[in-house]
Amino acid sequence: MPTVRTVVRFRPLLEKELDKDVIVRADRVEAGKPLTLVKIPSPKNGAEEFSFAFNSVYEQATSQEELFTAEVAPHMKALFQGLDVTIFAYGVTGTGKTHTMRGGLRLAERGVIPRLLSNVFRRGKKITKDTDGATMVDVALSYYEIYNDKVYDLLEPPEKRTPAGLPLREKDGKTMVVGLSERSCEDLKDFERLYIEANNNRVTAATKLNAHSSRSHAILRVKVTQTTGDMVKESTASAIDLAGSEDNRRTDNGKERLVESAAINKSLFVLSQCIDAISRGDKRIPYRESKMTRILSLGQNNGITVMILNLAPIRSYHLDTLSSLNVSSRAKRIEVREIENEIVYKQAPRTNSGLGGISMLRQPLRPLNNAHNVHTGTLAAKAAEKAEKADKPVKAFAVYTDKKPSVATRTIIAPSANTSVPRQPLQPKRPSETTSDTLPRPSKLARPTGQSLLRQPQPVQIPQSPPKQISITPDQIEAMVEKKVAEILASRAAAEAAEAASAPPPAPVAEPTLTTPTTPTSATASGTQNEISEEVKRRLEALERRIDSESRADDGRSEGLRLLLQARQAKEQGDDEGALALYERALPFFPGQAKLLGKIERLRVKLGVVVGDNGEGGRVVVEGKGKRERKGRVSGDEDGEYQDGTEADIDEEEDVAGRSPVRGKGQKKKVVRVGGLEEEDETASPRVKQLLQIVNSKDLVLIKGLHGFGAKKAQDLVDCLTLRGDEESGRVESLAQLRTLPGMGGRAVERAFEGLAIAAV
């Protein structure tokens, strides 16, 4: 049974970062217990605080040694017993991933990777000694990066790379990277030499592409082979410095960067799905859905996975931090307050009060809930960025390498040596971005200069700054939006199709799409799972075709998209009137677009401006459906965005398409219980059937309409049903079975049932 630990590490404040800007804190469930909670205020309402649970939380002062001792060292024994150990560093650029994995040159600053190697060599040596030489331990390294979904060998010079990267092949049920080199490693000095050289390769290659190495996943694979006579035991430790998970809306989104982001987001999304699946104990782990997880065989071999979420605890990372937290602790997320509570929504037009100050300005972007960032908002991003100008962290220490020249002096104490090393297939390894010593970390090209990060949860750039220069075509924007939506949905962020406005695409946002990489899917069994995988693949392929295709002439929608984005920003800032005006101006560019019409109508109703025909012949929300109803909704509407952790704004789909027959969650009707659920359960009454039918429809809108369901809960259920798709046809056959699903305790089922009962009455 594979296991996973998800832990958080706060990085200390860097120069120029102030204590007063610290907004994230570690906490305990109760006095005397270890730190396992991360608390962070809501971006929209500072009085509200979100809480996320992890296996462990490490505060700023945590040293490299402490982290290694607590989170990695305990698994070394298992590694030598034959289990695979995989350690990821996840987080936004500048939060300390590279520091955590690679670390600095000084002994105390060495990160997980050199410590891991040191430990491996030491243990290997000891085993050989303890067995009087009967057991030989060989260590071999592979180090590769995955950039734009292509695999490149970092142990080979960049000149040897081919544009297509290294192909994958299945062999004996395992995925191999064809042609990936593997180097025998005798001791720590050996490792150091290889590692530094490889990191230099990574930087050089990235530079040639005018990219930044942080935009790739760097995967170091350490293969440990223990040979005793004829018996060979092999296991691997993989250490992955993941690509930054930042919000592209806050970066310079050139076409290349968007393509990069699409690849990064896709793989990070699948990774989070795998982590979730492992932590839930699912039999099926979707590791084949992305190249990285597939090569790693993540969650197989009873492996142990440790996900270290790196966070910068300051305000300028607010939204990105929320996004990361959402992704990393999905299964454990806890809302300190009922964020789905309608009251939250009713409050004044979220003027972004809470946090006050700067941080609020940049609210147009929602916490990407999870989705590892994908974003579309090119325009807003640019504008916002300029305004933000956050100080980016600079590497404050000499990083364990990357720098061509440097290195020479690293004095790492090399413990022992091992035997020779056999050659073997690959394993992932990821070149992290390198960096060098004390120099400021190479800023991501995508970002504005010098400082590497732009993150600043800053407030929005307001509506009217329409940075006109869209560097990508509408189709590409559309494609990215579509992808984002998929991720958002899948990540359960409830809110649904938010991107709608910006994405006129037809894509039925609703599916819990697994952003599948182009790679083949695993042998997903039957039924739903397969269908979904196919559907996801189909969509992804379509997206990728679009992204890769030549830029097409702007068909005139650029202007419309720009207006939509501005409108969305305005709305997020509480400027409903401005938003309405902008949406109306955008309408001619998307005549008849249902989602857009829905937005306009809702705003009209809300502002008391109008109601009725919109002149487009499209459906409009009719009186009585406006404000009143919106208040009652728990999520899925603009007001719920943040609470839901969703990035997009709204869910016009339901409103436009008509509500489900079941009552909306927000509606405060009294529950009149008709007949005990207990009785109904076994008898499969019409109401039970109706409930199961809704559940099995996997229709977000319908499920959200169930009593007691919010957007998140609905999405969780859909995801859960999807993931178990191949089992039992993915259908839930009884209420008892429904109760066994994650998040569907007896009370939840009862409430949903009661809601139906009322409806029936």
Ligand SMILES: Nc1ncnc2c1ncn2[C@@H]1O[C@H](COP(=O)(O)OP(=O)(O)OP(=O)(O)O)[C@@H](O)[C@H]1O
């Ligand atoms: N635990 C820590 N102690 C001291 N400094 C740290 C720590 N974590 C991060 N830093 C510093 O913060 C800055 C950013 O860290 P780092 O480069 O590791 O981030 P990153 O997440 O790897 O970013 P990128 O995605 O750009 O590679 C660096 O200057 C680094 O030295």
